Amino acid sequence: MGKVGVPDAFFQGFAEKWSEMFRRNQSLVHVDMSHNNLKVVDCEIMAEGLKQNHKVLGLHFQGNYGDIDKQGFLHSGIPKKIGEEAQIVRMQSKLKGGIVQDSRCLELSVHSNCWVCEGWSEVRFLYTPGKSDNIPNHDVFIPINLHLEFEHYTPDLMLACEDNEKVYECYRMLPPGKHKYYYSIGGDIRVAKD
Ligand SMILES: [Zn+2]
Secondary structure, eight states: OOSTTSOGGGTSSHHHHHHHHHHHOSSOOEEEOTTSOOOHHHHHHHHHHHHTOOSOOEEEOTTSSEEEOTTSOEEETOOOOOSGGGGTOSOOSSOOTTOOOOHHHHHHTOOOOOTTTTTOEEEEEEEOTTTTSSOOSOOTTSOEEEEEGGGTTOEEEOEEOSSOTTSEEEEEEEOSSOOOEEEEETTEEEOOOO
């Protein structure tokens, strides 16, 4: 038995149950797990389930020993943050897609990485060797990467389209606002002509 009024599940197998739910979930899209004091090991277990989830668009996770990155993945071991982030990390009562209301939050780059609350939208990036640049004979073994400013230009591998292998694509969720980006081929920076 757990403590009075608290289900046993909270103490034993809590992370396992959530991990399994994330793995199997076909309906839940917006989850608030913030400030549950989840430990590193719990975050690791949940992260595994979440990797296989393609339904959840918004997960609030501040106040635990883990954090959500801009691609929606959970990473364990990041210390709990308190203070200013706690002000806005909870789900908002009224969702306003595409609009970030609080300019101070924008200035501080304080965010929850919740795609739902922050009004993120999906963008398809395309790069076509020979059209985006002057080199039509692209060596398929040389990687083409997308570099987004809001991810500090960390490379994100682009893959050949299924229906046209000469076109490379990458789908990304982006927060509202203007974004700077560039492409690279084998490490050489390219700004697409198209
Ligand atoms: Zn949210």
